[in-house]
Every structure is written in C-alpha cells, then in structure tokens.
Amino acid sequence: MTTENLEPSRRRGRARTATTEVKLPEQKPFKQPRMRYAPTKVLSDDELESIHHASLRILSDYGMDFLDPDARNLLQKAGAKIEDQRVRFDPEMVLETIKTCPSEFKLHARNPAHTLNVGGDWMAFGSVASTPNFIGLDGIRHPGTRQDFKNSSS
Known part of the structure; x- marks a missing residue:
C-alpha cells in the first residue's frame, strides 16, 4: 500500500453542495388579480334560466342526502322537508335564502x-x-x- 496519491479529489459531492447557497428568484409581492374584461357569455339568458329551474326542481323533487343529524335539524328548522337522511327544499326557500347571500x-x-x-x-x-x-x-x-x-x- 502506498501513500503517494492522497490528495483530495476535485469532486466533493454533497459536501460541496451543502455549503453552496442557492439563490432563488425574487418573488413578487402578493396581489390579488381583478378581471379587466366582461365574463364570456357561454349560455343565453333562456338557457341559464332553464338550468336554474331544473336545479330547483331537483332539490324539491329528489333532494339531497345529509349524513350529519345536526345539519338535518338546522335545515328542518329553516323549513326543509326531512325524510330519513334525505332533505328536500321548496323552491321558495331556496330563492329566499339566495337573496340573503352577499x-x-x-x-x-x-x-x-x-x-x-x-x-x-x-x-x-x-x-x-x-x-x-x-x-x-x-x-x-x-x-x-x-x-x-x-x-x-x-
């Protein structure tokens, strides 16, 4: 065994990268964007009204299942019809509730x-x-x- 070639190698692997500082790109400050243009109108007013009436009919005729009994109790107090886990909503109730939304x-x-x-x-x-x-x-x-x-x- 000889001791002639004991110089450190040029590649240091992880030891070198651990001390190397990584410079990240500068991030712009947070700013919430706003729409500058009117939204694209995909549906006509009649088509939108048709979908709205269909959704009211589905909520009234078929309803939705709510697994949480506390949620069902709150909805029943608000005027919804409860049948087991199924909750049905009168269209008037939905429309009145929508009016209260900001x-x-x-x-x-x-x-x-x-x-x-x-x-x-x-x-x-x-x-x-x-x-x-x-x-x-x-x-x-x-x-x-x-x-x-x-x-x-x-």
Whole structure:
C-alpha cells in the first residue's frame, strides 16, 4: 500500500453542495388579480334560466342526502322537508335564502395581507387534489385514500 496519491479529489459531492447557497428568484409581492374584461357569455339568458329551474326542481323533487343529524335539524328548522337522511327544499326557500347571500365576501388568511376577496370582479385561484385527511362516519381521522375521495364526492 502506498501513500503517494492522497490528495483530495476535485469532486466533493454533497459536501460541496451543502455549503453552496442557492439563490432563488425574487418573488413578487402578493396581489390579488381583478378581471379587466366582461365574463364570456357561454349560455343565453333562456338557457341559464332553464338550468336554474331544473336545479330547483331537483332539490324539491329528489333532494339531497345529509349524513350529519345536526345539519338535518338546522335545515328542518329553516323549513326543509326531512325524510330519513334525505332533505328536500321548496323552491321558495331556496330563492329566499339566495337573496340573503352577499355578492362579495372575504376569506381571511392568517396573514391579513393575503386575505382573498371572492365575488365581484375579483379572481381567486386554488387547487384541490384530494382529501389529505378524512374523518369517516365512525368519527376516526385517518389519511385520505382514493376510495375516501370517491365516496365523499358521489
């Protein structure tokens, strides 16, 4: 065994990159965009009215299932018809409730500078991929699965 070639190699691998500072691109400050142009009109007024009346009929004739008994109780007190887990809504109830909804509202962030305006000419972007955590009917929380996501959206 010889001791002649004990000079450090030129490549240092991780040791070199651990001390190298990575410069990230400068990020612009948060600013919520606004729509500068009128929305594209995809449906005629008659088509939109037809969809609206169909949705009222579906809520009245077929209803929706609500698994949470507290939610069913609140809806019943508000005038909805309850049958087991199925809740049916009179069209008048839906229309009166819609009248109480604001045309704009704020989603308050932990950092007030990042609070989002929703509605009006404000634009808000977000992504939703799946349920990262899931609480089943048994009340136990566990990591979400594709099956949980399918079950919650069907």
